[in-house]
Amino acid sequence: MKHANMKGALTTALSLAVIGILVLLLLPKYWVFLLTAVFIVGIALQSLGLVAGRTGMISLSQLSFAGVGAWVTGYLNVIDAPGGLVVWTILGGLAAVPVGIALGLPALRLRGINLAIVTLGFAAAFDTVLATITFPGQTTFTQVARPALFDTDRGYFVFVLLVYGVIAVALEFLSHSRLGASWLAVRHSERAAAAHGISIPRAKLSAFAISAFISGISGGLLAGYLGTLVADNFSMMQSLVLFAVSTMVGAHFALGAIIGGLMITLFPEILRRLGLPQDIGNVVFALGAVQALSTGETIAETWIRLGRKFRRTKTIERSAGALDHLPQKAHHASGTALEIRDLTVRYGSVTALDKVTLSVPAGKVVGLVGPNGAGKSTLVDAIAGFLARYDGSILLEGRPLEGLSATDRARAGVRRTWQTTRIAPELSVGEYMKLAAGGVSASEIEALLAWAGAPAPETPIAAIDAGTRRLLDVAGVVAARPPVILLDEPAAGVSYDEALKLGERIAAIPATFGSAVLLIEHDMDLVRSACSEITVFDFGRVIAHGAPESVLATPIVQKAYMGIEFEEAAQ
Numbered sequence: 001m002k003h004a005n006m007k008g009a010l011t012t013a014l015s016l017a018v019i020g021i022l023v024l025l026l027l028p029k030y031w032v033f034l035l036t037a038v039f040i041v042g043i044a045l046q047s048l049g050l051v052a053g054r055t056g057m058i059s060l061s062q063l064s065f066a067g068v069g070a071w072v073t074g075y076l077n078v079i080d081a082p083g084g085l086v087v088w089t090i091l092g093g094l095a096a097v098p099v100g101i102a103l104g105l106p107a108l109r110l111r112g113i114n115l116a117i118v119t120l121g122f123a124a125a126f127d128t129v130l131a132t133i134t135f136p137g138q139t140t141f142t143q144v145a146r147p148a149l150f151d152t153d154r155g156y157f158v159f160v161l162l163v164y165g166v167i168a169v170a171l172e173f174l175s176h177s178r179l180g181a182s183w184l185a186v187r188h189s190e191r192a193a194a195a196h197g198i199s200i201p202r203a204k205l206s207a208f209a210i211s212a213f214i215s216g217i218s219g220g221l222l223a224g225y226l227g228t229l230v231a232d233n234f235s236m237m238q239s240l241v242l243f244a245v246s247t248m249v250g251a252h253f254a255l256g257a258i259i260g261g262l263m264i265t266l267f268p269e270i271l272r273r274l275g276l277p278q279d280i281g282n283v284v285f286a287l288g289a290v291q292a293l294s295t296g297e298t299i300a301e302t303w304i305r306l307g308r309k310f311r312r313t314k315t316i317e318r319s320a321g322a323l324d325h326l327p328q329k330a331h332h333a334s335g336t337a338l339e340i341r342d343l344t345v346r347y348g349s350v351t352a353l354d355k356v357t358l359s360v361p362a363g364k365v366v367g368l369v370g371p372n373g374a375g376k377s378t379l380v381d382a383i384a385g386f387l388a389r390y391d392g393s394i395l396l397e398g399r400p401l402e403g404l405s406a407t408d409r410a411r412a413g414v415r416r417t418w419q420t421t422r423i424a425p426e427l428s429v430g431e432y433m434k435l436a437a438g439g440v441s442a443s444e445i446e447a448l449l450a451w452a453g454a455p456a457p458e459t460p461i462a463a464i465d466a467g468t469r470r471l472l473d474v475a476g477v478v479a480a481r482p483p484v485i486l487l488d489e490p491a492a493g494v495s496y497d498e499a500l501k502l503g504e505r506i507a508a509i510p511a512t513f514g515s516a517v518l519l520i521e522h523d524m525d526l527v528r529s530a531c532s533e534i535t536v537f538d539f540g541r542v543i544a545h546g547a548p549e550s551v552l553a554t555p556i557v558q559k560a561y562m563g564i565e566f567e568e569a570a571q
Contacts, residue, residue, distance in 0.1 A: 008172045008176075009169045009172045009173060012165070012168050012169055012172055012254050013165055013169055015254075016161060016164065016165045016168070017165075019161070020157075020158060020161045023035055023157065024154060024157070024158070029153055029154070032153055032154055032157050033153045033157075034265060034266065034269065035157060035265075036153070036156055036157040036160050036225055037225065037261075037265045038258070038261035038262050038265045038266070039157075039160045039161055039164045039258070039261060040160055040218055040221045040222050040225055040261075041218075041242075041260070041261040041264050041265055042164055042257040042258050042260065042261035043160075043163065043164055043167055043214060043215075043217060043218040043221065043257075044062060044063065044066055044214075044215055044218040044242060045242065045245065045246050045249075045251035045256070045257040045260045045261060046164075046167055046168065046171060046214060046251060046252075046254070046257045047062060047065070047210075047211045047212070047213075047214035047215035047218065048062045048211065048215070048242055048243065048246045048251055049246055049250070049251030049252030049253070049256065049257060050171065050183075050207055050210060050211045050214070050252060051207045051208055051211040052243070052246060052247070052251075052252075053246065053250060053251055053252030053253075054175065054180070054183040054184060054187065054207065054252045055183040055184075055186055055187050055203065055204065055207040056186065056187030056188075057104075057107050057111075057115060057204065057207065057208075058112065058113075058115050058116040058119060058243075059103070059119050059208075059211070059243070060116055060119040060120040060123055060236075060239050060240060060243055061103065061119045061120065061122045061123035061126065061236075061239055062211070062215050062239050062242055062243070063123070063215070063219075063233075063234040063235070063238050063239040063242060064099070064122060064123050064126040064234060064239065065096040065099060065100055065211070065212040065215035065216050065219070066096075066215045066216060066218050066219030066222065066234055067126060067130060067219055067231075067233075067234035068092065068095055068096040068099055068212075068216055068219065069089070069092030069093050069095065069096050069215065069216025069217060069218070069219030069220045070092065070135070070219035070220060070222055070223045070229050070233070070234070071092075071135060071136065071219075072088070072091055072092035072095045072216075072220070073085070073088045073089055073091075073092040073144060073219065073220035073223045073224070074135050074136035074137050074138075074144060074223050074228075074229065075136040076088040076091065076092075077136070077137060077142065077144045077145060077223070078136040078137050078142055084145065084147055084148075085144065085145065085146055085147050085220070085224050086147060088220060089163075089217050089220030089221060089224075090217070090220075092216045092217065092219060092220040093212075093213040093214065093215075093216035093217040093220065094213065094216070095216060096212040096213060096215060096216030096219075097209050097212050097213050097216070099212060100208040100209050100211060100212020100213070100215075101205055101208060101209050101212070103118075103119060103122055103208060103212075104204055104205045104207070104208030104209070105205070106118045107204050107205075107208065108200070108201050108204060108205075120236070120240075123236040123239050124236050126234070126236075127231070127234075127235055127236050130231035130234065131231055135228065135229045135230065135231075137228055138228055138229065138230065141228060142228070143227035143228060144223045144224050144227055144228070145224075146159070146224050147159060156224065156225065160221055160225070163217065163221060167214055167217070168254040168257075171254075172254070174210075175252075176431060178434055178435055178438075179203070179206060181424075181427055181431050181432070181434065181435040182198045182203045182435065183203055183207055184424040184426050184427055185198060185203075185424050185427075185435060186198070186200060186203045186204065187424065188422060188423070188424035188425070188426075189422040189424075191386060191406070191422070192418060192422035192423075194385075194386075194405070194406040194407045194410065195384060195406060195410055195415065195416050195418075196410060196415075196435060196436050196476075197407055197410035197411040197438075197480075198407065198435075199407055200407065219234070237282075241264065241281075241282055241285055242264070243289075244282075244285040244286050244288070244289040245260040245263055245264055245285050245288070245289070246260060247288075247289040247292050247293065247298070248260070248285065248288035248289045248291070248292045248298060248299060249263070249288075249292075249298055249299045249300055250292075250298025250299060250300035250301050251300075253298075253300040253301070255300045255303060256298060256299060256300030256301075259299055259300065263285070264285075267281045267284070268281055323447055323450055323451060324447070325441075325443040325444055325446065325447040326444065326447040326448065326451060326512065326513075327440060327444045327447075327448070327479065327481060327513070329481075329511075329512060329513055329514040330481035330482075330483075330513060330514035330515065331514060332362060332397065332413075332483040332514055332515070332516075333362065333397045333398070333483070334362050334363075335361070335362055335397075335398070336359050336360070336361055336362065336395075336397075336398070337360050337361065337362040337363075337364075337396070337397060337483050337484050337516035338359065338360040338383070338394075338395070338396060338414075338483075338484045338516065338518065339358075339359045339360075339394070339395040339398075340356055340357060340358050340359070340379070340383070340392070340393075340394055340395075341357055341392055341393045341394075341395070342355045342356070342357055342391070342392040342393070343355070343356040343357070343379070343382060343390060343391070343392035343393075343394065344356070344390065344391040344392055345375075345378055345382060345387060345389075345390045345391075345540075351540055352375050352378045352540050353375050353378055353379060353382070353390070353540045354539075354540045354541050355392070355541075356375075356379060356392070356537075356540070356541070356542055357542065358535050358542060358545065360484060360516045360517070360518050361516065362397075362483070362510075362516050363510040363511075363514075363516060364510060364516055364517075364532050364533065365506060365507055365509065365510065365516070365517040365519055365530050365531050365532055366516075366517070366518050366519065366531060366532070366533055366534065366535065367519045367520075367521065367527045367530070367531035367533070367534035367535070367548065368518055368519065368520045368521075368534070368535050368537065369520075369521065369522070369524075369527060369534055369535075369536055369537070370536055370537030370538055371538065374537040374538050374539065374540065375537055375539070375540040376488075376520045376537055377419065377488065377520070378540075379537075380416060380486050380488055380518075380520060382394065383401075383409075383414060383416075383486060383518075384406055384409060384410070384414055384416045384486060385401070385404060385405055385406035385407075385408070385409040385410075385414075386406050396409075396412060396413055396414060396483060396484060397413070397483055399412075401414070410482075413482040413483040413484060414482065414483075414484050414486065415477040415480050415482045415484070415485050415486070416477065416485070416486035416487075416488060417470075417473040417474060417476075417477055417486070417487050417488050417490055418473070418488055419488050419489045419492060420492075421466060421469040421470055421472075421473055423461050423469055423472065423473065423476075424461065425460075425461045425462040426461070426462070427460075427461050428457065428458060428459060428460055428461065429449065429454060429455050429456065429457050429458070429459045429460075429461065429464070429472060430442075430445055430456075430457025430458065432461060432472065432476060433445045433448065433449070433457065433472075433475065433476060433479055435476075436475075436476030436477065436479055436480060437476065437479030437480050438480065440479055442457070444479075445457055445479075448475050448478065448479050449472075449475060451475070451478075451505065451512075452471045452472065452474055452475035452478070452505065453471055453498070453501065453505075454468060454471045454472045454475050455468065455472075465493075466493040467493040467494040467495065467498065469493075470490055470491070470492060470493055470494055471494070471498075471502065473490065474487065474490050474502070474505070474506070478509060478513055478515065481513045481514055481515055482515055483515065483516065484515065484516050484517075484518065485509065485515045485516070485517045485518070486517075486518050486520070487506065487517060487518070487519045487520065487521070488520045489520055489521055489522065490502060490506070490519075490521070491503075491521060491523045491526050496525075499523055499525070499526050500525065500526070500529060502526065503525070503526040503527075503528075503529035503530040504529060504530075506519060506526075506530040507529060507530040507531075517530075519531060524552065527548060528548050528549070528552075531548055532547075532548075533545065533546060533547055533548070534546070534547075534548050534551050534552075536551060536557050543556055543557065544556060544557050
């Protein structure tokens with residue numbers, strides 16, 4: 001996976017180098033000047049792609065961060081601060097970080113249109129502030145000094161291209177790190193991300209902070225590009241245009257950011273030469289954003305998908321000794337791994353769980369079965385920390401979990417899967433395993449995937465079917481080797497033969513990895529093969545507990561779970 005990161009970074013760097021050489025050799029000065037703006041806008045688009053494209057949060061005030069960076073750069077230029085534009089731009093980016101964090105705080109509770117309104121309100125307020133003040137050097141026409149080596153228009157193009165490349169390469173590595181994977185996980189499902197022990201506040205605030213820093217840098221570069229700035233350079237409408245184009249092109253990809261920069265910079269030039277109103281561009285961008293949202297695919301993703309069709313698929317054969325590299329068995333406390341005492345959950349006048357008591361012994365696989373609506377998923381949500389209120393107590397290895405969030409419970413050692421897979425499709429198999437398991441080596445990931453019957457680490461999640469993703473779900477929680485694993489219908493979407501094999505793997509989890517398992521499942525063949533004991537639910541109550549064969553044969557279980565009347569069961 002590190003090799004893949006390096007390959008992506010080198011591809012980005014070489015592509016930008018080729019673009020730079022072609023521009024400098026083939027284009028006249030005016031077009032070089034215009035293309036400099038393309039990459040400055042591209043940097044702003046990359047910042048928006050991070051917070052919106054990668055993390056799934058709406059930010060309509062991105063150019064406000066750029067305005068902060070530009071103002072600081074202009075001020076440092078006026079007072080002739082040491083370091084020149086390189087240092088000033090970095091300081092401008094850092095000045096935008098606390099503003100980004102402050103704006104990111106509402107994102108901890110707000111989503112969608114509500115967050116959009118907050119960020120739009122901030123952009124409007126920033127517009128008002130800029131209208132009452134002037135940028136440093138504006139009234140005296142003091143030009144922002146460019147670096148000595150890059151003071152010409154062609155030289156400044158090279159400087160901006162270098163900055164764009166550094167940011168693009170840094171984001172390439174960052175996107176393949178665990179932090180980058182956590183952003184995608186949060187975008188796809190905050191609940192699933194929390195179940196992996198990911199701090200949702202940390203993921204969101206880090207995205208806003210880094211995004212603001214990059215946007216602040218773009219503002220500083222714009223100050224060096226134009227020399228002097230006015231408030232209209234960072235207006236609320238410009239932020240809206242930036243968001244529309246980012247949505248349309250897929251600005252979280254370096255290619256998408258360049259395409260977006262070309263559109264924002266060159267489209268007005270084309271309209272000017274054709275004698276058409278500039279507002280046409282905004283209409284086109286809005287329609288493009290709607291099209292991308294309706295199809296679920298941006299321009300950059302379309303190009304990447306088409307490019308994959310021309311690549312040869314590489315089949316990786318696993319060695320016979322792949323399983324020899326499985327992570328060592330974790331040594332957890334003996335006795336009872338998970339204990340639920342008198343757990344009651346009410347939704348208004350409806351009692352979903354009524355004084356449920358059950359335990360999962362260490363080193364055992366316990367099944368939890370019952371008809372739809374019996375309360376199984378409610379129980380799992382309560383154990384994993386996704387229910388704010390319940391009566392009773394839940395203990396992990398004797399320690400009460402009350403007061404702990406879902407993230408804290410996951411870190412304490414309660415890991416779960418979901419009835420429907422919630423893996424971010426933008427990840428690769430290996431990236432997901434790193435996200436789910438934390439500190440595991442490449443050889444251990446290979447072994448875990450071989451154990452689960454899942455694809456190779458380089459395989460994109462988007463390229464595998466739903467049933468295989470369920471196997472990957474299991475591999476991810478098992479890789480963390482927690483004291484307790486909650487498997488919520490892991491065989492859904494898996495073929496019958498695969499389900500039987502999955503049952504064998506689940507039965508081996510305690511001996512192989514040291515984790516106890518609570519298995520929620522409708523497939524009775526899988527339950528019989530995997531579980532040493534089962535608990536049966538009906539109407540939120542435990543109606544039977546014991547060995548699978550004896551419990552499933554009791555009339556009350558057959559009536560509740562299999563729909564067989566008591567008298568018929570007795571015949």
